[in-house]
Amino acid sequence: MTDQPPTAPHAEHVVDTSPTGAEITSTECPQCGAQVAGLNGRYACGICGWVNHWSQGHGDLPTAEQDPDYPGPDAPRPTALRRRRS
Ligand SMILES: [Zn+2]
Incomplete structure (x- = not known):
């Protein structure tokens, strides 16, 4: 009964089990209290619309x-959509 291993000091460490490094994480919405699932610490609450800032994610976002x-x-930049005239 008391043979349980001690709690790891870094309890928030996310084990990387995905080849892309993407992990489903969850948190409690600070605005409405709902349980919100996200990807690598980035969340959007479907109930109240709260989103956390992109910089609060667990890792850097991929570059272009x-x-x-x-x-x-050297690729040409995408052109803006033209406004249709009616
Ligand atoms: Zn919410």
């Missing part, structure tokens, strides 16, 4: 170069 669809530094 890390996007599998990244067209390269």
